[in-house]
Amino acid sequence: DQQVKQNSPSLSVQEGRISILNCDYTNSMFDYFLWYKKYPAEGPTFLISISSIKDKNEDGRFTVFLNKSAKHLSLHIVPSQPGDSAVYFCAADTNAGKSTFGDGTTLTVKP
């Protein structure tokens, strides 16, 4: 039973346009949601997070939206740049400090 799902294995967008990466979850006890970015041969790096009591968090070009009633969150990247090409993981925390990850979405930004 996968508690965090990223249903799109890949996404391709043009440079300068918006990238929207989606994530669904099933566990109502998650209290924080995080996005990580992973380049080949490197570990995932933290990008942005959102508390379960918020519906939006913004950091520069990156915005995460949370819809608790739908158990859905999304990461928006505007404008997308070729350097954003990477695998993006959605993760969710419980207060036990254990993070549950989705299977990732590979984003390709074309120049």
Added chain:
Amino acid sequence: ETGVTQSPTHLIKTRGQQVTLRCSSQSGHNTVSWYQQALGQGPQFIFQYYREEENGRGNFPPRFSGLQFPNYSSELNVNALELDDSALYLCASSAGQRSGANVLTFGAGSRLTVL
């Protein structure tokens, strides 16, 4: 500030053997978590160590064990290796605070191949 370092980066073992993977935490972090990432999947939580004690465990059998040392570095040991243990093993450290998101700092991983 040094990040998380893992060793070895790659290794090949045969079924039934044992393996030890090592991890040095980021400076200032007192909590270490280990994750297994199979090909095409996301990281799966193995266990977490805080103050040298296991502090949570995922769905992994007892042949997966670990240690955390006083300097917060850590080891992951896997006994009786099986073919399905072939994966990227990621170590992540964190500050262990419980206010705010549990932001993990990952190492680059150890790629284990079991033949």
